[in-house]
Amino acid sequence: MAETRNDPLAAWLKAHEMSAAELADAVNEAILKLTSKPGSTSERTVWRWLSGENRWPQTLQRTALEIVTGDTITALGFVPRGKDKTVSPPPAAHPEDPSVHRRRFVGAATGTAAGVAIPFASAGSRPSRVGTSDVIRLRDNVENLVELDAVRGGHTALERAALAGASEALGLQKQSTTQRVQRRLFALASDFTATAAWSMIDAGQLDNAGRHLDRALTLAGMAQDPDMTMQVWNLRAMLARQRGDYAEAVGAAQAAQATSAVRRSPMHASLAHARASIGLAHAKEHRAALRSLGRAEDAMAKADLSAPLPTWMSFYGPAELHSITAIVHNVVGRPAEAEAASHRALSALPKTYRRNRANATVHLAVAQLRQGDVEQAVTTGGQVFDIMAGAPIPGRMRQALGDFQRDLITLAPSAHLAHEWIDRYRTEWSTP
Known part of the structure; x- marks a missing residue:
């Protein structure tokens, strides 16, 4: 019978950025903790699991794999054989089981x-x-x-x-x-x-x-680690933009573009170009901002959207790029395009992504206001508080709502609706 590649195990390794040798080490460490004797799992053993040559590891290896991954052995793509075909329920979690932690x-x-810091291991409990x-x-x-x-x-x-x-x-x-x-x-x-x-x-x-x-x-x-380097430059660009240092924001985004993570990953490249476009827009380099935005779209078009991303990049995808597009178009004076991008972002975002939806809704309200549709803008702006009901509003979102209020005062200073919105929501958006 032909061997069947173990795709679930391969997907787990890719998602956790682990090599076959590292998984072998981890399994041996778990066996050592279980038996006080080192395991003998090798890199070759893991490759046999991945290829399907070995579809049912030894008992200790199965237990160790469940401890290491936090998944059941069958969820990892292994198939019981012989007397093991009726697999009993997963055993009680081992004290070192990551799922318990x-x-x-x-x-x-x-x-x-x-209490937040408590779960990290104390010095006395470290292996x-x-x-x-x-x-x-x-x-x-x-x-x-x-x-x-x-x-x-x-x-x-x-x-x-x-x-x-x-x-x-x-x-x-x-x-x-x-x-x-x-x-x-x-x-x-x-x-x-x-x-x-x-x-x-x-x-x-x-x-x-x-x-x-x-x-x-x-x-x-x-x-x-180029991926971590990319993460830091991405955050540096965001921080500089919030501080109003747009030259630094662009420089940090360009530093992100220079990392090897960007050279090998279209999704990383898309994010780096998108971040640069925001800085360039605020720096009043509008043509350059739109060119960077185009590069971000081109890079995402080349990406495999089903491939796992590093944890820190889990926020980024088509919906986030639509949101960034809305920001850039609002800044460069293209509110109609910003409104369209905001609607695309809201359509792509799951209902459970409350903060992302609230942020996209703020951008939509700004775009509507800058097109002179004050009534629709104040209605849209008020939806932010409905979306975030029962949850704290982060400082960055409060800042965006404050910017919306300033635009209201500037663009519709005598509008009754504007003053009504300000009176109704001032306390909610300004309270930490």
């Missing part, structure tokens, strides 16, 4: 500010041997922070949790015995630190963000 982390992170399983666990925590950001937006508790993650990654790096794991841990420390910076940017608290990004860029260099 993930649930504990999310629960703490959504609680008090003091004596630092390896790939630690990398996987910390990467899960990065993903948890991204999920928390999607729910709450940027806030200081998220910043502290991210910095705690960076601190643990660096502490483990000092104990690691292999250069490969050391570089991974430096990359994770960079990712955590950049996440802390993003939290402050989104919260509108910009003073600490620059320091975090300086540190994240240093760590990305030590990791020799």
Whole structure:
């Protein structure tokens, strides 16, 4: 019978940016923790799993794989055989199971500010041997922070949790015995630190963000990780734009374009060009801004939209590019095009993406206002508060609503509807 490639396992490795050798190491580490004896899984073993040559690993390897990945063995694409064809329910999670850690982390992170940092391992509980399983666990925590950001937006508790993650990654790096794991841990420390910076940017608290990004860029260099380097330059461009330093925003976006991550990935290239277009638009280089926007669209057209993205880039796709297009067209004085792009963004965004929908709605309201449709604009602007009902409004969104209010006052100073909108929503958009 022909061998069948194990696509679920291959997809897991790609999503977690792991090599076959790293998975073998992680499985052996899990076996060591289970039995006090090192496992013998090799890179060749993993390749046999991936090719379908071995479709049902040994018992200890199966258990270790579930511990490492947090998935059941069948969800990983393996097929039971013989007496194992009736697979019993998954065993109770091992104390080191990443899924247990993930649930504990999310629960703490959504609680008090003091509790956010608790889930990271304490010094006394760290394993004596630092390896790939630690990398996987910390990467899960990065993903948890991204999920928390999607729910709450940027806030200081998220910043502290991210910095705690960076601190643990660096502490483990000092104990690691292999250069490969050391570089991974430096990359994770960079990712955590950049996440802390993003939290402050989104919260509108910009003073600490620059320091975090300086540190994240240093760590990305030590990791020799072009993807992390790209992430930092992307955030640097966003920070500079919020500060009104448009030359720096363009320069940071161009630095992102120079990374090898952009050269090998059309999605990375699209984001870098889109970020440059915003800076150029604000710098009043309108033709250059539209050219960059065109390059962003061309690059996305070449991308495989079904391919997994790094966690930090999970926000980027056609809907986000439509939103950026709306921003650029609003800035360069093309409100009709901005309105059309905003509608495309809202059509492409899932209902669950509340913050993204709220941001796109602000851009839509601005575009309508700049076309003189005051009544429609104030109605659209009010929808932001309905979308965000029950959730805090991040500082960056409050700033955008403040810009909309200033446009209202400037473009329709005597309109009754404008004053009614301001009186109704002033408290809601200005309250942290």
